Amino acid sequence: MEDAYARSVTEVLDFFGVDPKKGLNDSQVAQHARLYGKNGMFSLLLARVRIRFPIRSMLLFSQIKIMHFMPVMNTIYIPYAGASFWKLVLKQFDDLLVKILIVAALVSFILALINGDTGLTAFLEPSVILMILAANAAVGVITETNAEKALEELRAYQADIATVLRNGCFSILPATELVPGDVVEVAVGGKIPADMRMIEMLSNQLRVDQAILTGESCSVEKELESTTATNAVYQDKTSILFSGTVVVAGRARAVVVGVGTHTAMGGIHDSMLRTEDEATPLKKKLDEFGTFLAKVIAGICVLVWIVNIGHFHDPAHGGFLRGLIYWFLLIFPDLMFTNHSFVPTKIAVALAVAAIPEGLPAVVTTCLALGTKRMARLNAIVRSLPSVETLGCTTVICSDKTGTLTTNMMSVSKVCVLHTVQHAPVISEYSVSGTTYAPEGIIFDSTGHQLELPAQTPCLLHIAMCSALCNESILQYNPDKGNYEKIGESTEVALRVLAEKIGLPGFDSMPSSLNMLSKHERASYCNHYWEDHFKKISVADFTRDRKMMSVLCSRNQLQIMFSKGAPESIISRCTSILCNDDGSAIPLTTSIRAELESRFCSFAGRETLRCLALAFKRMPMGLQSLTHNDENDLTFIGLVGMLDPPREEVRNAMLSCMTAGIRVIVVTGDNKSTAESLCRKIGAFDHLEDLAGYSYTATEFEELPALQKTLALQRMALFTRVEPSHKRMLVEALRHQNEVVAMTGDGVNDAPALKKADIGIAMGSGTAVAKSASDMVLADDNFATIVAAVAEGRAIYNNTKQFIRYMISSNIGEVVCIFVAAVLGIPDTLAPVQLLWVNLVTDGLPATAIGFNKQDSDVMKVKPRKVNEAVVSGWLFFRYLVIGAYVGVATVAGFIWWFVYSDSGPQLPYSELMNFDSCSTRETTYPCSIFDDRHPSTVSMTVLVVVEMFNALNNLSENQSLVVIPPWSNLWLVGSIILTMILHVLILYVHPLSILFSVTPLSWADWTVVLYLSFPVIIIDEVLKFFSRSSTGMRWFNFRWRRPDLLPKGESRDK
Template sequence: MNGETGLSAFVEPSVILMILAANAAVGVITETNAEKALEELRAYQADVATVLRNGCFSILPATDLVPGDIVEVCVGCKIPADMRMIKMLSDHLRVDQAILTGESCSVEKELDSTIATNAVYQDKTNILFSGTVVVAGRAKAVVVGVGSNTAMGSIRDSMLRTEDEVTPLKKKLDEFGTFLAKVIAGICVLVWIVNIGHFRDPAHGGLLRGAIHYFKIAVALAVAAIPEGLPAVVTTCLALGTKRMARLNAIVRSLPSVETLGCTTVICSDKTGTLTTNMMSVSKICVLQSVNHGPIAAQYSVSGTTYAPEGFIFDSNGIQLEIPAQYHCLLHIAMCSALCNESVIQYNPEKRNYEKIGESTEVALRVLAEKIGLPGFDSMPSALNMLSKHERASYCNRYWENQFKKISVLEFSRDRKMMSALCSRKQMDIMLTKGAPESILSRCTTILCNDDGSTVPLTAAIRAELESRFHSFAGKETLRCLALAWKKMPTGQQALSFHDEKELTFIGLVGMLDPPREEVRNAIASCMTAGIRVIVVTGDNKTTAESVCQKIGAFNHLEDFAGHSYTASEFEQLPALQKTMALQRMSLFTRVEPSHKRILVEALQHQNEVVAMTGDGVNDAPALKKADIGIAMGSGTAVAKSASDMVLADDNFATIIAAVAEGRAIYNNTKQFIRYMISSNIGEVVCIFFAAVLGIPDTLMPVQLLWVNLVTDGLPATAIGFNKQDSDVMKAKPRKVNEAVVSGWLFFRYLVIGAYVGLATIAGFIWWFVYSDSGPKIPYSELMNFDSCSTRETAYPCSIFGDRHPSTVSMTVLVVVEMFNALNNLSENQSLLVIPPWSNLWLVASIVLTILLHMLILYVQPLAVLFSVTPLSWSEWTVVLYLSFPVIIIDEILKFFSRNSGLRFTFRFRRGDLLPKKELRDK
């Protein structure tokens, strides 16, 4: 206003600056996220190494290693560089390579092996990789790579080359913002030009002052048109979504990734631990039942897919065994599983689950011993269930360990493919053996019968029957098989030798697997319904992975997997065109290493797919960072978590599907509150534009517009983010990446609703001057010529045009009409009669709070002065409601047209950044 002096001139800009600063602070605090992946990667580098220098071994910093150095490694050593084996100092050497391959089983290393040039890490059995850990044995090796020339170094370099991708929503909001800025600039210039003729009006005090006055109106128009609260509301809505997702065990590290989930078209999922439990468990048992009428084998199935000692044994007819330990072979299997074993199973009270220490195959045998139980009362389920979880973890195993004293152990070796333990009890010594079925069978001469506990010769017919069952387990069912045997030993023997491992008595055959999670099959079916393709990515072998994929429905009932299942080497050898076609059909990708995962993500993105990639190891970090949304496992490495956008606390694939549904719901809600805010801002533009064109006084001041945009608009817009998820949200196909936030029909609805909001606001302003009992009741023509008031004789003072009452009525109409408009946004197309206001109590509460805040600035004097408003009477409030409510009726009519597509008009715009662009390729 003209004539402002002293501190009063700074009140309005100060309030504007404070509101904008608060808005900026919300965005900065919420979105700040430090990148830690490269720092976490250093934790996997060895600090020291035992190196041959000057003819003797000495401990030196690992950073001093150079190619050609001879290094000695032993159990517990972290490999300091990439090295090639040159000498074995023990019977065998096993290395945990999980950080590189993601596979939990350790790898047996050997000296003389011929390695293919395109072999993956898991197949390079003569190479020790930097950062991996020796779990058994000792050896010497020569350094072949250090720093960036190691497998770990290539992962680090790959992460450095990866740039963060812009999310689809951000792209579209940026495009819409650019378009909006151009439109606003055009309207502002238009308003200034239209009023050139009024520059010399006496009320302005000259041409220059008149130009400045209308420039201020143009600036007010810009303030009205720009949705200042939109960034804060988007950020808050995404943050609210992350809280809901956290309750689903999906912890979001990057806010924009919440929305990206909604348009995901491909999920590349790791097999081990995500689709499976990552807990080896015995699922099949085969023993000799009797030989009375020829060899008859008995086959049992075992329930339970975790390390919990919970599950049952069923016979071939599916009948549960009440007391499994009363069967002779099963009892001996339990004894052998408990004693010929170096692992431990224990209960973790903090995580409320059972955990393993040692090899997963040995832990599976421990759990089997618990499921079989013990002979007599102690093995009855009711008795075992009375134990605490800590006691129950190894109750049966401890029984066998208390009955027998373990004297000597022959460790597993690659050439023998077996392990033996010498145990003693009351002048009876026995040797218990487990190993590869072909190795055990070749050393057995007798076999235990299940029906009477007798020992009979192992004939060719019996051997053939067992080999047939073994090939069935290992082939069609892709189980990892172990055979168990025993032998009575001379009393007093203190040590075992390899020569003792002969003339054994065969006990039985067990088949184990890393079982699929129970909920995964339904989750993958949900993906297919939602138009999302699942590609299983694993370092495991092709046959095993295909079996798992078939069980979980990843092949969608296909019998022939050709064209849908590829190893990394098979895929690399395909011509370019066939690679493109393979990517469109692929359901399984096996024997992969880190570079393959990244290549897969890039290739899919090149085909306009939105890719979500899961992973848990260091090896997964580059692909996680490159993917549109990287998903790390809660049990994964810190590197994977730091490179990811989301972490699955329960490592469960089904959680991803729940998160995708939430992401789609968040996007739908985002569209709703954008619609709400933009339609409100269009109303403000219409109000100021028509006020300028009609030549009436300013209806709203900049500080009032900011209050409406940031405070009164922001609360309901945020509450719209709490709209309930549609029941059919996962039945629709993923939206296209280039789908605009604002479509043609939706933009038309913005214009219609916005036009009414603006006209209602102007109507409230004009009503006070022309019809209100508390107003001057002047003719409308005099209101249009208020600038010339000082040159005419009037029955009212010219100061009436600066009264705060009309702008207060206008501002109140604008606030109330927008509250009614907020109710319209409970659903894009459904009527309020179908989805009533109380379906989102947060929205109702935000509307009530907004009205209370508005009344606060009306009726509390210091605030009323700041915002240039004044209290309203009951009659004025009645007019406000009359002018505001019709917005609901108008939107209900527009929703009716939306629901009935035959009646809906089609509106075409040529704005490429507003409407969805034409697909370049038909997916």
Template sequence: MFGLGYKKDGPEECDSKVRDFFVEGTTYNPLDGGILNLPEGNLDKNLQTIAEIAELCNDAGIIYKAHQFRATGVPTEAALKVLVEKLGVPDLQAQVKINLAREAVESSADQKVVHLGCCDWWNDKQTRVASLEFDRCRKSMGVIVQSREGKNCLLVKGAVENVLERSAFLQLKDGSIVEMDHRSREILHTKLNSMSSKALRCLGLAYKEALGEFSTYDGEKHPAHGKLLDPANYATIESDLIFVGMVGLRDPPREEVKGAINDCRDAGIRVIVITGDNKNTAEAICREIGVFYDGEDISRKSFIGKDFLALSIDQRCRILSGSGGCVFSRAEPRHKQEIVRMLKDAGEVVAMTGDGVNDAPALKLADIGIAMGIAGTEVAKEAADMILADDNFSTIVSAVAEGRSIYNNMKAFIRYMISSNFGEVASIFLTAALGMPEGLIPVQLLWVNLVTDGPPATALGFNPPDLDIMKKPPRRSDDKLINAWVFFRYLVIGLYVGVATVGIFALWYTQDSFLGIDLSGDGHSLVSFSQLTKWGECPSWEGFKVEPFTAGSKTFFFDNNPCDYFTTGKVKATTLSLSVLVAIEMFNSLNALSEDGSLLVMPPWVNPWLLLAMSISFGLHFLILYVPFLAKTFGIVPLSLNEWILVLVVSLPVILIDEVLKFFGRRMAEAERRSRKLKYA
């Protein structure tokens, strides 16, 4: 949409209405839509000037690549090229030729050609002889063009407020010039506010014919060329302009951006928008993408860059430490740097995105600089830590979720390995502390650590993200990998592994049944727990006898030395102890699917690789149990069905114990989230 000049109803007065035109189309294809309410026939003088400035004060282009019309250069300028094509030219014969040329290109097999006949027509009438490059201070770009008759003219486009500030005159519909009075400025500012509040990026267009010493400028040899070498002179050259109109460009956010912003809010990530756009435009876009709620008071959340830096340090810190999003409009490079610096000084981890040369210092200063891979300049890419291949904000949010998932999987691996190894240490310690016979021999422990534990530990790296991974607050940069609560969980699980491993060893020696499961089927003799813990005193026990029993394919006799019952006769008890250790560690790997998520929410089949790994580990254990020469090597024997049931009964509680610990972990995390919300409320 663009609003142009005034309609002149009489020789002396200007109507208080501006003309509005709606430009159809959402692509860079010049044939995609037209302009509603465009006058038929020749363009009036005002529209001609609009087209002339939009084309000549422009460094962009349009190409056809990969079955799409694409911009080369600044997308905003490329959009102006499309506008020029849709406006047409005032020469009807030339317009007919342009239309015929378009039809010929459209029907040809060579679709790489983009015919911009109207732009070429305006270029043929004027020649650019000098450029006043865009800068952040005056927020505009100017070119000096020379007509065929040798007359020079300055064409300017830029931020509407800045162009209006330097404009002294106004062009009307018929091309006549009137002085820009206070009422005219108010009407144009009202129109600007109306357009920018609709999230339109607005550009003001103006020109100047009285160029003084630049009226005869024709190149570097001209006496006035020295002034063009110093950008400080540009604002003076671009003064006393004739305002022509304004153009509002709609750059709609991608559909997925609003959802990504909501994900950031849930994840405790603050989104701060820093833009060079008009304040009203920036606020409208922020409301549209969800940085601000509808009806939210943003008086302390939306600032023009220079106004923010004019505040005291304490006021700036309070604004940046508040909750919710913020937006800083008409921002300059130093504003971006200062905001990033203050956030870092406050202990925040700052990720900065940008695409321009002026973004490079802030990208370098941020903890994580993210440059745009498509629209980004090489300077921005060099300064950044990451380059975003698709220029999509939602990709950054997806990367955050992926990073959290990787971190959680790393913790799951560590949690599984430490708790399992702690259990093995606990079993050895308890055996020694109680004075019982050694339950596990070194080769068995080595097998468990290097072979049986390996597949599940590896498979935990393929865990899917927790369902609430983007609802948890971000961890601080100084957070410990193993905090007090995590260590307590390791301790509890590890202790249970140790108790279960040693406990089943003791059960075989001291009980003929456990929870209705018969343990005496092999005919072994029972001893008291006291005898088991003082087995070293066995030679002094009077009348101690042990009945022969069968383990696997071998029958053990102890007629000569009954005390061998605690050494060579412990083979069945050792097998039970090793089997419990393997089973507990397999079930413990299921606990590691999620740090705090219940197995009811994230069942085992969410990670099929883990189920496969558990099958491999159990298969390896069955291999050494039921292949005779391997069983002999590892000092174990096959187990009966009743004994396997006992192994499972002793092993499964590790899941219930960790479910209880996860429940309390979720309550603690929820309490932390509430406290953070109250802190920043």
């Protein structure tokens, strides 16, 4: 029943056919269970898309097992179940590049079997490839099995039991047994088990903490009257008790109107379940690059086939047709199975291994993990590695107000009392410092001077007594969390904290005495003092008509009533006012009353403070109970103004976001005027700025025409009176405009938007649901930490871009090496296992060290990068093609040098080297086994390793010379190069390793040639960097790889 809030009690009861005095009978329960369903947390049948990280992106459709169908409100609901373990494993291999590697491993395995090789290296190549893929699958499965944790955490907010009226009797039943129409009794401390409509009040009032649903710190007073407002939000539905919220005061009965997913909490559950996890901007670029690589591999294989058409007539193949098939990578049974018969197949395997940067996933993951470690020192705990680089291109931060920009702790900031100046009464203000529940703060007078002993002023002393005694909350210290917590109303706890800040009269109030107490004792030391010295006799609870609460206390031969409540109610019942000069009471004149009302209006209006008035009255001895008639002829003590204060560091953080080109939208369920006042305080708006077009309520925004909504989204800075669905809608709308959205929050109500955002940021003190749905958690609940995290994210992306470029240029060099060798018709320069070693180890270590390049000083002074920014732009791609071409040519040159020029080589004519495959069919002066010698491939591999070490130094900066940024600016890179060379020397000179990698020790002459061939890569890149710095003519190279076919439908590249 979705409109129960707008219907009267009688209409709701008649709709379900329930007697409020007897409840449902057994037959009605069975009928309603069939018609509406029971109170379980179910989820809609849907197909979910997930993107894995870190190796390749894969579309994973979660499997939904149909256990049973349950009709609920004419809709079929199905319990959600995730994919089985083995299906998750198989899905990790559903990727084009992964499939290419699997085929490469399979072909390599078959070749080893056909050749009959049983040595150590026979199955090394396929084994290494398969181990890489297995590691990838393990990471993917671990990520997937953790994906549903947020949904499990959400179920913890469902009540376990409920007090239900059935067949005329109350009984305790599991909350899951509730059906619509059940009459349920709720009381203070209890959790609401389902969405329910109030039908009877059993106490003076009923207040419910709805913070987990709305995010607002103040509890909501519930009432029996229906709500007539159209487009009512949760805060407006005062007759509805929402599932998962907690009763903080009072007792009442209500009828169940919504169960399962037809509750507010169930709606959040389904919204989270519907949310698709999407790839980060960097990951999308890597996916595009992966597809591009697959096409490059296919293109090069075709090109190798074309350029070798002249070899089809080679007698070794038995004719043109067999030569064509041979070079088309097909092997017939009647072919001679020699090593060289598989050259084309080996070329294909080598190309697959060379073109795919197997080490890139591990390097990306490692560098992101190192970045998360640095961010953890800033109190930003990263739960999802890809989200690290997403921070670097964030353009909009949708920040929850309560608990994120504010402390979510009501705090008294102003106190008004009466003074006399030259015998004339004057209302003066005290300012109170402190923005948390910590019982520490300073009280300043109207001139800004600190009060050393506030309790020695009569009015403040009476305020402390009233705050401590007319109070039903608890302030305590939580040693596990290391902070002070409340039990009860946040406004009452704020008064307890104020009593602690005022202190006690005499020696006990000295700060040195209080500081000697433990935090547990200090939490309510002053409050306990007053509670020990006064005995509570009677309490007149708060009611809506009186708008006040009173407590009768006695001490020795004195009985006194303390009252607190709405200023207009308290002031109207007062006839005198306490003077702060000497503690005497003087008549409350019309002029003083008007001044108090003016001050109250100023607090509530301009400063948006929540105001309470405090008063007292001496009562006759022997009185045992209070009546409403006793609450007259009161003596006014003072006016206190409190608020959920903004965090002290938020203003500077907002300024930093503006400087960095990041727009902040404050999102809150609070009313518009209160939120606008806060935004002015934190610097989101100027104090005199016209907020038209910048500030909207959810209702105002929904009523805008489509075009105006689009324009509003481009300027919006404040979004008020919102519900969870509005937050999710806002994130979706911003993302549709190609904004990269970060959403912050701490409550259950924020979870759907946190999951939908490009990066969800939860508060450390937030709910488990919010944390599980987020990508990052702020351990210190500090909005300013986001700014530091964004700076770190930008630096990580810049470094990530550098090492990706480094690895791409290295892989280009390997592909060029294999391609040139195939075109020239010379033997394989490098074996696949050698390429794997280079890609994983010798490339991986320097690439990881590049991730430690220092952060640029202006990283937060530039606008966020565009989501469609290519990892490698046109000019840079040209640069790395040049570098890669030289790497490939140098590697092949080292191979040819050994055969043609080396003193330790055969010194063959170059023509003999080009016709090596026909060696067995003609007479030669050298044995054909010379072409299987490990020496030339060792020279090639060493050239490739050393030239890539020099190339790593080139990547210290994109455009700056090594003279400006020398190698020692990144000692991690220097260390990684040294370690890489040590490892390479080990595989050359340690016997078992040299056999595994088919290499042999090199002589000093060989090493000299290696250095001659490798060093020029430094000179070439320095020349290219010079052109990058000085030539504007290179700008025309900076095109982007646009791939419209890979974009989601409706998404645009340009912003």
